[in-house]
Every structure is written in C-alpha cells, then in structure tokens.
Amino acid sequence: MRLGVFGLRTRPTRVLLSALGIAIGIAAMIAVVGISSSSQAALARVLDDLGTNLLQAVPGEDAAGETATLPADGVALLERRDDVEQAAGVGRVTGRNVYRTDLVPEAASGGITLDAVQGDLLEVLQGETVSGGWFAADDLPQVVLGSTAAATLGIGAVDADTRVWIGGRWVAVAGVLAPLPLAPELDSSALVPASGADAAFGFAGRPTRLYARADPTRVVEARDLLAATLDPVDPRRVQVSRPSDALAAQQATESSITALLLGVGGVALLVGGIGVANTMVITVLERRGEVGVRRALGARRRDIRRQFLVESLLLSLAGGAVGVALGCSVTAVFAATQGWPVVIPSWAAAGGLLATVVIGGVSGIHPAGRAARMAPTEALAT
Structure with missing residues (x-):
C-alpha cells in the first residue's frame, strides 16, 4: 500500500x-x-398531496362517429353516487374570446378559452389561487384566470380594478389560479360561474368536461361505472380517465x-x-x-x-x-x-x-x- x-x-x-x-x-x-x-x-x-382518486369524464363518439355530449345535469348525476365524494364540471363557451383590453384585435385571442364552472371546481381539483380569490356562484360578471391564461394576458397580481374584455363587455378578474397538475387543460382557461353565464356569454348549459373525486377505496369501481351513470343508453359515448395515470x-x-x-x-x-x-x-x-x-x-x-x-x-x-x-x-x-x-x-x-x-x-x-x-x-x- x-x-x-x-x-x-x-x-x-x-x-x-x-x-x-x-x-x-x-x-x-x-x-x-x-x-x-x-x-x-x-x-x-x-x-400524495392532490390524491389519485380524481376521475375525469369527457364526451366520446356515438355510433355515427359524431362527438357525443354530456348531460346538462352531469354534476348532479355524479354527486348522487355513493362512491363519489365531490363532483364539478366545466362547459366550453364558444364564440367568446378573452382580451386584455377592448383595443386588442379580435384575431389575437392568445389561445385562451372561456369555460363556465359547475359545482365547486376549486375544491374538487384541490387548486389554489396565487392572487385574488375564487368567485361565488352568483358573482357575475367575474372571471378567474388559469395560470397560463393570466401569463398570456400579462396579469400577475389582481386588484379591484383588474378587468378583461370578454364578449364585448368588461369583466372583473376575481383571481389567478396556480397551475393545476391534474387538470392542465384549465391552465389556459378563463373560468366564469355557470350561473348566469348563459345570458352573459351564451353558455349552452352542457358541460364539456366533468371531474369527480371518488372514494379512495372504490376508485376502480367508480371509474368502471361513471360512463354508465352519465349515459345509461350507450356508455361508450363517455370517456373516463384518471389524470394521475398521465403523470x-x-x-x-x-x-x-x-x-x-x-x-x-x-x-x-x-x-x-x-x-x-x-x-x-x-x-x-x-x-x-x-x-x-x-x-x-x-x-x-x-x-x-x-x-x-x-x-x-x-x-x-x-x-x-x-x-x-x-x-x-x-x-x-x-x-x-x-x-x-x-x-x-x-x-x-x-x-x-x-x-x-x-x-x-x-x-x-x-x-x-x-x-x-x-x-x-x-x-x-x-
């Protein structure tokens, strides 16, 4: 040595x-x-923080190959199940873009979508706001911005004067969300309460995406039966996924x-x-x-x-x-x-x-x- x-x-x-x-x-x-x-x-x-018991339902295709629709009372149908603890949904509002001011050209939408919220979405997704807060169900016109949408609009902090231009009207910004790992599709969305959104923005009333928190001990059971609950006639027209599987x-x-x-x-x-x-x-x-x-x-x-x-x-x-x-x-x-x-x-x-x-x-x-x-x-x- x-x-x-x-x-x-x-x-x-x-x-x-x-x-x-x-x-x-x-x-x-x-x-x-x-x-x-x-x-x-x-x-x-x-x-561990968000849980792996979140289920997501979106429209599938019918026998003719056309995109199906979810029932208007989809949130209520899910909440009736004893293996579902909480449920919420969002419905896409078409023909309405979100702008920072009324001077922005109509074509420059920035890819921000407008979604109407049904149920306590923030609780179901276990999300949190980084600025401002969440809106109440009847607080119209108000909007909560996803993290990507807020960055696109150049909105960091929210105060009483923060507004955005939606569908030819000014809408107060209630808050900005932190990124949602289990629902990243909502990061680029502007969220408004479904209550009154039909009159204010032309919301058709049908959800385009539903979220359900299942009983942690019965996640597989709830996942197998969720489609039949939403569409008893043809469950194949509903696609159910588990966002944690993507992670x-x-x-x-x-x-x-x-x-x-x-x-x-x-x-x-x-x-x-x-x-x-x-x-x-x-x-x-x-x-x-x-x-x-x-x-x-x-x-x-x-x-x-x-x-x-x-x-x-x-x-x-x-x-x-x-x-x-x-x-x-x-x-x-x-x-x-x-x-x-x-x-x-x-x-x-x-x-x-x-x-x-x-x-x-x-x-x-x-x-x-x-x-x-x-x-x-x-x-x-x-």
Whole structure:
C-alpha cells in the first residue's frame, strides 16, 4: 500500500487527469440517478398531496362517429353516487374570446378559452389561487384566470380594478389560479360561474368536461361505472380517465430517458477506465529500472504485480470518490433549484464505488502482469 501511494505521488499531473476521467463518469451516473429519483419523489409528493382518486369524464363518439355530449345535469348525476365524494364540471363557451383590453384585435385571442364552472371546481381539483380569490356562484360578471391564461394576458397580481374584455363587455378578474397538475387543460382557461353565464356569454348549459373525486377505496369501481351513470343508453359515448395515470406515464417516460443517460454515463466511465489502463501501461514502461532493482533485491513476481495493481485500484478509487461527491453535489444543487426533495439512492453511490474497483482491477491487471513478467536483467539494462 505504501509503495502504491508513493507511485501515485510521484506523478501527480498524470494521476489527476486519469482520476478525472473516472470522476466524470461516476459523477454523470450519480447525477442522472439522483436527479431522476428526486424528480420521481417530487412527483410522488404531488400525487400524495392532490390524491389519485380524481376521475375525469369527457364526451366520446356515438355510433355515427359524431362527438357525443354530456348531460346538462352531469354534476348532479355524479354527486348522487355513493362512491363519489365531490363532483364539478366545466362547459366550453364558444364564440367568446378573452382580451386584455377592448383595443386588442379580435384575431389575437392568445389561445385562451372561456369555460363556465359547475359545482365547486376549486375544491374538487384541490387548486389554489396565487392572487385574488375564487368567485361565488352568483358573482357575475367575474372571471378567474388559469395560470397560463393570466401569463398570456400579462396579469400577475389582481386588484379591484383588474378587468378583461370578454364578449364585448368588461369583466372583473376575481383571481389567478396556480397551475393545476391534474387538470392542465384549465391552465389556459378563463373560468366564469355557470350561473348566469348563459345570458352573459351564451353558455349552452352542457358541460364539456366533468371531474369527480371518488372514494379512495372504490376508485376502480367508480371509474368502471361513471360512463354508465352519465349515459345509461350507450356508455361508450363517455370517456373516463384518471389524470394521475398521465403523470405515471410521464414518470415512466422519464425512467426511459434516465436509462439512456445512464448509458452515456457508462460510456464516460469506460473512457475513464481506458485512461487508467493507459496511465498504468506508461507507468510500467517508465519504471522498468525500479522494477529491475526491486527484483534484484529479492522482490517476487507477485510483489511487483501487487504493487502496480494497488496503484491502479487507488487511482480508480480516488476518481470514484471524487465522482460520487461531485454527482451528489450536482443532484443537490439541481433539486434545490427545482424545489424537489434531494434523493440519492444509496445503491447508486455504493455501485459507483464498486464500479471504480472493478475498473481499477481490470485496468491494472495487464500492466501489473507485464511488470511482474519483466526479467531483472532486462529491466536493469534500460
């Protein structure tokens, strides 16, 4: 061990560059695993906060291939079910765009939609306002803006004078919503209460999307029967989904990307291992005189082999330790900037160090064996 440490200390620059190759590979692998795990932990926390018992119903297609409609009393129908705790809905108001002022050209709608709210939508979606508040059912004309809609309109904070132009009239802005992870389609919407929206904006009265909070212990049952509740004649005309499934699919996609990035980190680690092997081969060639003297003084072949193998292992372990520390630091910084919990699996750190041991051993076997096979007279002659 002393000889191994001494051998590394005599060539600090070369050792530093070789260890850096190992460190980059290990840091890349630790950072990829850590960032992915932190992202998944953040997603799990969001799902725990919002719940996975939210169901969503939208119109499907009838036998003729035409888009079906949801019943006007869809919210009431869902609330009658004993496996549904809460229900709400939104209905698209067509032909009405939302503008910041009455001077904006009609074609410049910014993609903001107008939806009439039925039921306690904010409670069902477990949303919250970042500015202002929610409207009461009979507070017309008032509007609550989704996060994307508010950003498009340039509205950050809401006060008593904040208004938008809808359907040829000024409408007071009651509040701005925070992003809705389980209902992102509403982030670009302007929401008005359904009560009175027919007269004010021409709302037809039928919801275009329904949301239901099911009993957490009966989510599957409620999901299977929701379509039949809304359309007993032909349940296939109603499509029922679980928004949390989309987040789970997103998590699976991130896992695939993580596997790809781990492959990239593995390539970097392989390059680092080649650098270590190269360093050790050059070291053996440069130190043939030292090998000859040691052999002449009685060192056995296995002593020489162990010396150079230990140097290779120490070089890889030094790079691995630096790589683990660097990867953990990158993960912590990135997770902190995203507001995620910092999660670094212990197996990733342990696996990184184990990988360096394997790389060090494999990279050092050939150079160490070459040094051990060197005859003392041949070594001293150089």
